[in-house]
Amino acid sequence: MEIRSATDEDLDVFVDTVHAAFGLFPEAPVDGGGLWWSALDADRCLLARAADGRPVGTAATHAFELTLPGGALVPAAGVTAVGVLPTHRRQGVLRAMMRHQLAGLRERGEFLSVLLASEAPIYGRYGYGPATYTTRLTVARHKAAFAVPRARPALPAPAGTVEVLRRSECGEILEEVYDRYRRAQPGALSRPHRWWRLRAGQAPVSAAPRYIAVHRDTGGVPDGYASYAVESGTLTVDETITTDDAVFTALARFVLGHDLVSTVVFKHLPPGHPLRRQFADLRAGEAGGDTDWLWVRLLDVPRALTARDWPVDGELVLDVEDPFLGEHGRHLLTVRDGEADCVPTDREPDLSLDVSDLGSLYLGGTAPSTLVRAGHVRAHHPDAAALADAFFRPERPPHCLHWF
Ligand SMILES: CC(=O)SCCNC(=O)CCNC(=O)[C@H](O)C(C)(C)COP(=O)(O)OP(=O)(O)OC[C@H]1O[C@@H](n2cnc3c(N)ncnc32)[C@H](O)[C@@H]1OP(=O)(O)O
Numbered sequence: 001m002e003i004r005s006a007t008d009e010d011l012d013v014f015v016d017t018v019h020a021a022f023g024l025f026p027e028a029p030v031d032g033g034g035l036w037w038s039a040l041d042a043d044r045c046l047l048a049r050a051a052d053g054r055p056v057g058t059a060a061t062h063a064f065e066l067t068l069p070g071g072a073l074v075p076a077a078g079v080t081a082v083g084v085l086p087t088h089r090r091q092g093v094l095r096a097m098m099r100h101q102l103a104g105l106r107e108r109g110e111f112l113s114v115l116l117a118s119e120a121p122i123y124g125r126y127g128y129g130p131a132t133y134t135t136r137l138t139v140a141r142h143k144a145a146f147a148v149p150r151a152r153p154a155l156p157a158p159a160g161t162v163e164v165l166r167r168s169e170c171g172e173i174l175e176e177v178y179d180r181y182r183r184a185q186p187g188a189l190s191r192p193h194r195w196w197r198l199r200a201g202q203a204p205v206s207a208a209p210r211y212i213a214v215h216r217d218t219g220g221v222p223d224g225y226a227s228y229a230v231e232s233g234t235l236t237v238d239e240t241i242t243t244d245d246a247v248f249t250a251l252a253r254f255v256l257g258h259d260l261v262s263t264v265v266f267k268h269l270p271p272g273h274p275l276r277r278q279f280a281d282l283r284a285g286e287a288g289g290d291t292d293w294l295w296v297r298l299l300d301v302p303r304a305l306t307a308r309d310w311p312v313d314g315e316l317v318l319d320v321e322d323p324f325l326g327e328h329g330r331h332l333l334t335v336r337d338g339e340a341d342c343v344p345t346d347r348e349p350d351l352s353l354d355v356s357d358l359g360s361l362y363l364g365g366t367a368p369s370t371l372v373r374a375g376h377v378r379a380h381h382p383d384a385a386a387l388a389d390a391f392f393r394p395e396r397p398p399h400c401l402h403w404f
Contacts (some may be wrong), residue, residue: 144264
């Protein structure tokens with residue numbers, strides 16, 4: 001088998017092979033926006049060919065930026081379009097492509113990669129761990145009266161306006177608002193300009209028909225939007241994008257104010273989002289569809305650990321196994337006045353863990369103690385899990401709603 005980067009000339013073969021791997025006919029529109037493949041960069045696409053030269057497998061990466069806890073923006077390879085023809089499965093094609101891809105990312109100097117997994121059992125073996133989660137909130141509109149906030153003094157009522165636009169009328173507004181949001185939200189990915197330009201991906205980036213409620217501050221500057229569609233009495237919100245809780249509330253009030261709608265579905269909320277608590281009737285909203293979203297794979301542990309901010313000062317020793325790459329490292333993470341340093345050590349570890357579990361902890365979406373209790377991470381002394389929890393505790397849960 002031969003694995004090599006695609007060229008512009010064989011991008012069609014690449015797309016054809018992905019379609020066959022996913023059971024899609026090439027002429028059928030791709031779910032969520034037929035132009036999605038057009039966002040691929042040929043030189044980041046891998047094509048695996050069998051000995052007879054026939055294409056049998058594909059894998060690609062997008063060049064994204066990921067927001068880390070504390071706000072650092074780092075390059076993140078977004079793995080996508082992974083597929084092997086049904087005739088060639090379970091013969092090690094994916095394993096070989098993953099090896100090739102991870103080596104290539106390291107050569108490019110990238111220190112982490114991310115992906116959305118079609119099936120959860122696939123990627124742990126390659127060192128990926130689920131790192132962000134998302135929840136769907138289904139709201140019975142007629143029960144969803146907002147409670148009077150109990151905080152005293154009360155927070156100022158949200159000021160500003162909401163205007164409904166068609167996607168085609170939004171110009172650069174969505175891209176600008178999204179970009180501000182993703183820089184402030186740990187776990188969020190950049191949406192490169194060409195995605196918006198090519199209308200690649202899912203609404204509201206794609207040309208799929210959507211209403212867009214744009215919120216503007218009192219100076220008229222857009223500071224949030226909600227993208228939604230209404231069908232058969234159900235209003236479905238793809239995403240509500242803002243950095244400001246009061247603006248989120250204003251947009252939620254707006255979509256919940258629609259007549260002739262019985263149910264409002266917020267498709268993607270971060271775990272622990274306060275919206276449900278804002279209803280006078282807690283049961284007005286039903287959480288469901290809890291699922292993993294972004295998976296993280298660290299390729300250079302010390303670099304990754306020093307790239308993000310930490311909420312506490314102190315020392316933590318992590319003993320990390322990376323079976324897929326055949327690597328092992330014991331790392332002393334020291335944080336002083338917010339500055340992180342990470343060096344090899346032979347000190348007794350606080351925790352021993354697989355690199356996939358460190359990927360799960362990295363953005364703060366999973367507490368170390370949870371993985372200790374699950375039997376996946378070993379705590380070497382009674383205080384180790386609590387110590388690690390204090391290091392990885394997020395200010396806000398990481399969240400990603402970019403689909404790729
Ligand atoms: C980021 C993304 O793009 S997600 C999209 C992933 N692609 C798809 O879901 C499309 C449909 N599926 C496929 O094309 C293929 O089944 C793939 C790509 C998932 C797997 O490709 P294969 O070449 O069959 O995998 P390969 O033979 O290298 O398997 C490696 C290991 O993973 C395991 N594995 C592979 N796929 C799966 C799966 N779907 N569920 C559970 N285990 C799996 C194999 O059993 C094997 O285990 P082992 O090392 O213990 O023997």
